Amino acid sequence: MTTDLLIRVAGEAGQGVQTTGNLLVAALARMGLHVFAIKSYLSRIRGGLNWFDVRIGNATVYGGRESADVLVALTPAALDTLRPHVAEGGAIVFDADPGAADAPGGCLCVPLAAIAKETGGSAVMANAVATGAVFGLLGYDLSALTAYFAEAFRNKGDETVRANVACAEAGAQRLGGAAGGIEAPQPGGEPVSVASGTDAVGLGAATAGVKLVTAYPMTPATGVLTYLAGAADDYGIVVEQAEDEMAAINMVCGAVYAGVPALTMTSGGGFALMAEGLSLAGMHELPVVVILAQRPGPATGLPTRTAQQDLLFALHAGHGEFPRAIFAPGTPEQAYHLTRRALVIAHRFQTPVILMTDQYLADLVMDTPPLEATPKPIDRYLVAAGDDYVRYAVTDSGVSPRAAPGGQGFVLLDSDAHTADGHITEDLEAHLDQQDKRMRKVDGLTQKALAPDRYGRPDADLLLLCWGSTYGPCREAVDRLRAAGQKVAMLHFAQVWPLKPGAVRRAVGLEGDDARPPGRIVCVEGNQTSQFRTVLREAGVGVEAEPLVRYDGLPFTGEDIAERVQA
């Protein structure tokens, strides 16, 4: 393992925890350090206890961890709660005057707000003081932070930039050289580019040519809606807040019928309301894409926490039988590419596609190669309707030539069983023709299915299976276990439905010329019932695995997986 260090900033909602975290991420990545950041927050606007973790290293950092090397506590509650989770030899920066009678022991007390007021003229700049203090503590030069201030506050004027720089310097001065035994990764090299899962999904959608985005706000999906609203003018997108999730998915159905790529996003409860619309997209054969950002349920559950509990729900949502594909990216980079792929596959096969993320992937920020921001519209696979056009021509592939309304021929869709020309029918033979036609698309979807990615030793005795956002923690677990001398590898499923059984069996090592069955297979996922094992059975893959689950609302960590797999 390379040297890594975790900085945790904690305080009440509204105290600038996120701002301080963002400052650290931006400045440290500029210094050529590899950064991984994740926030932990409560479902409230003010108060409570929120924290923001920034883990830094000299190589890509794939996840978080429980212990902090540096804790910046802005409130006594933050100090009390998180102090037990400070690593041995770690440092605690606490917002207090060191000379005060009630200054807690064992802490580096810095009056962050008071310094901000005195130096910058406003307590708001306490986050600049805190960031400077951390830089001072770790012996980091302030130039990258200064450059960031100059850029970020350009529009606010020189005075704001100067005040923030002064605050950071004051903070650094207080703690300069106080690091003691903390070993901090050495900065150097080119700036590292980073992205969050939310921004990557948004940019993937915008560049693919999505023209209508509509959703009812729901944590943790709202970030993508906000991102696209911000990008709407640049990319020519209409963003509309729907009155409810049923409206959202039906608006998307209407828009894609009329010929533009469109999508919606929600979390479990909202997705439940969309189930009927998903079935409509199956029947109408419309390229509808839903981004399903998971959080723990049932019902309202834990709105700001993470989970992978809706896999079987996404797989079976909607009445009746119709084809679908489900993608589950593991990193922001994958999220960008798979958002595009979700749209491409939906249009290619004229059927709904679900992109599953969760609070963890949505909120995390990590190393990500610069993502292409130039629009590159997808192929809609549309034809021009002639006079004799029929929407649901029966074909071998099940895919009928799709036209948009407004051309020479009429385009008719019916949610009832329909004839090839889209008219309502109760003719059972016509119904069977259409049902079989629709389900033939499963073959094409399966042929295009992504095989799982393998990481680790080819001769692994232990194979970890994971899907979606568990990629990063699982990868760190593989590195930890290998460092401990184990022959271990992992498979990550970025597409969870449909699965290509042969490809999965080859990836596992059960088939093929170089087949080498692992002695032990463990399925790592964020739900209680190990739903992906059910998916593997349903797909007829023939791979049985032990479950390793976490469902407390927090993401896995590499340490956590590595320890539990050995227990």
Next chain:
Amino acid sequence: MINPPSDTQPAWCPGCGNFLILKVFDEAVAEAGLDRRRLVLVSGIGQAAKFPHYTQANVFNGLHGRALPAATGIKLANHDLEVVVTSGDGDMYGEGGNHLLHTFRRNIGVKCFVHNNQVYGLTKGQASPTSDLGFVTKVQTRGVALEPVRPLALAILEGCSLVMRSFSGDRDHLRAMMVAAFKHTGGTVLLDILQPCVTFNRVNTFRWYKERVQPVGEAHDPTDFDAAMKLAMQWGDAIPVGVIYRSGRPSFESQQPVLEKGTLVGQFEKAAG
């Protein structure tokens, strides 16, 4: 397999008001000079919702209650299309109630023709949101106790740009209202069409409506909110029909800066080359 005979003829009862509405609709399309290739009929579920199948147009026959959001999506994607929702009172005022409310607020250029017969037909005779108090059915065995929805008042209150009512039994009046709807460019249109259900509504019959509908007089100023509201609430011995209200609000699509550069579908095609 026993395959029941398929039928492309309207699945409506003999004597249903829908037949006349269909006929008048075709006349109004011709009179307004609409290009049917650019006409999209959107409906939900119910007997009235089968309407789009029996004329010549593009069709989006979607889910029960969800015609309005689908129509909204179509209009936003391609605002050059004439998007007309044609569905019944249960679909539009009951199952789709939330969408109705917010479509009026949004004021998007979708024309809503609601076939209002004050009863559920396809599910065989239960109360609809517009059934009168005391209306007895096999479900509402003691008579309807819920205050009826007043669709015109709701539309006026929430800013629908053109609010009208007509009667399927007055062909000329209905045609004039439909033509006015087609010619309107300012946003959402509600045309509530009173219509008898010959099978399940033995109270609000053809004759019942015929004796009660009264065209609003020349003196009525549709831009007068209070006067319009008063007409919208009028029900019983005299039921006003005609242009009840014009809000004068700009349409939703006309307020989208992105759409100043053309339709979304046109912009996509331009970008895709």
